[in-house]
Amino acid sequence: LREIDATRWYSNFGPLVQRFEQRLAERFQTPTRIITLANATLALALTLRARAPRGGVCLIPAWSFAASAHAAHWAGLTPCFADVDAQSGVLTPEIARALVQDHVIAAVMPVLPFGAPIDLEAWAAFECDTGVAVVGDAAAGFDVARVAPVPLVVSLHATKALGVGEGAFLATQDEALAADVRAMSVFGFKGTREAFMPALNAKLSEYAAAVGLAALDQWPQTRRRFMQSAQKLRGALSDTPLKFQDGWGADWISATCIAELPEADKAARALALEDIETRRWWGRGLHRQPAFRTAPQAMALMHTNRLAAQTLGLPFAFDLDEAAIERIAKTLKGVLV
Numbered sequence: 242l243r244e245i246d247a248t249r250w251y252s253n254f255g256p257l258v259q260r261f262e263q264r265l266a267e268r269f270q271t272p273t274r275i276i277t278l279a280n281a282t283l284a285l286a287l288t289l290r291a292r293a294p295r296g297g298v299c300l301i302p303a304w305s306f307a308a309s310a311h312a313a314h315w316a317g318l319t320p321c322f323a324d325v326d327a328q329s330g331v332l333t334p335e336i337a338r339a340l341v342q343d344h345v346i347a348a349v350m351p352v353l354p355f356g357a358p359i360d361l362e363a364w365a366a367f368e369c370d371t372g373v374a375v376v377g378d379a380a381a382g383f384d385v386a387r388v389a390p391v392p393l394v395v396s397l398h399a400t401k402a403l404g405v406g407e408g409a410f411l412a413t414q415d416e417a418l419a420a421d422v423r424a425m426s427v428f429g430f431k432g433t434r435e436a437f438m439p440a441l442n443a444k445l446s447e448y449a450a451a452v453g454l455a456a457l458d459q460w461p462q463t464r465r466r467f468m469q470s471a472q473k474l475r476g477a478l479s480d481t482p483l484k485f486q487d488g489w490g491a492d493w494i495s496a497t498c499i500a501e502l503p504e505a506d507k508a509a510r511a512l513a514l515e516d517i518e519t520r521r522w523w524g525r526g527l528h529r530q531p532a533f534r535t536a537p538q539a540m541a542l543m544h545t546n547r548l549a550a551q552t553l554g555l556p557f558a559f560d561l562d563e564a565a566i567e568r569i570a571k572t573l574k575g576v577l578v
């Protein structure tokens with residue numbers, strides 16, 4: 242922060258944003274361009290706008306956060322909901338391939354559910370075979386976003402594993418896309434003060450980059466502490482029918498603990514009685530939210546409906562202490578076992 246005051250460079254791609262983008266790019270296994278942005282909702286909207294013609298349809302899993310569908314809307318696309326795979330909760334290329342046969346689809350937005358990895362190479366193959374633009378919503382996927390065979394958007398919101406308050410980045414191997422999204426994040430300017438395309442102001446400030454650089458320095462320790470906390474929570478609930486996301490706390494980490502259990506409502510009520518807060522992060526599915534109730538559905542949303550009824554966000558933090566874990570486990574066992 243002292244550096245910001247010393248240079249008096251507070252925004253507009255100053256030295257800290259440049260360093261932060263460089264450090265983020267180094268996390269990727271193949272050469273990848275990083276474009277920082279003000280938040281993931283704008284990052285998704287601008288990336289879709291750059292990749293898909295306006296007026297088209299964007300296929301989105303109904304099992305996602307409101308921002309996925311809002312982003313499609315602001316990109317000039319109609320969000321159209323698809324169901325997810327029963328086991329993984331993911332919109333897969335197989336599901337999308339079946340739908341592109343008899344629907345005209347301009348773009349697809351696969352979502353990394355609560356930060357879990359998905360098969361990005363399979364999505365790159367899908368794009369290559371069908372010509373349909375793919376933009377990955379990896380909002381909670383900071384930990385697993387290490388390759389970007391399709392453009393990926395990662396959120397740096399305070400609720401995410403690496404948070405800067407508000408922020409996000411686009412990771413892409415496509416130089417032209419990176420340049421377009423950069424220009425669209427700064428009034429359509431390309432190095433001069435002339436606007437070349439419809440655009441927004443969606444830049445990341447130097448303050449947010451400073452926080453991001455500090456958070457990256459600490460990331461190895463933060464990640465280890467998140468993992469340890471997750472393992473303790475998993476251990477305390479191992480003898481219950483509650484299921485955690487595959488590999489969560491072992492192969493990958495996120496800042497939310499997502500539990501699948503027979504009746505999420507009942508468990509949430511029991512926990513609330515003990516003053517333990519829970520979150521239905523994605524509500525009852527996008528298709529049931531007032532803003533999207535009239536949006537088209539490309540298929541029956543059976544698995545989304547089941548997941549919505551059986552998914553609950555439990556309290557989670559890297560410094561969740563033993564006593565808190567014990568309290569959560571004891572209350573949940575009272576309902577589940």
Ligand SMILES: Cc1ncc(COP(=O)(O)O)c(C=O)c1O
Pocket residue numbers: 280281282283305306308309352378380381396397398408409
């Ligand atoms: C799946 C998904 N997409 C997009 C977003 C939007 O991210 P942001 O808050 O950075 O706009 C979120 C936020 O949590 C999310 O969960």
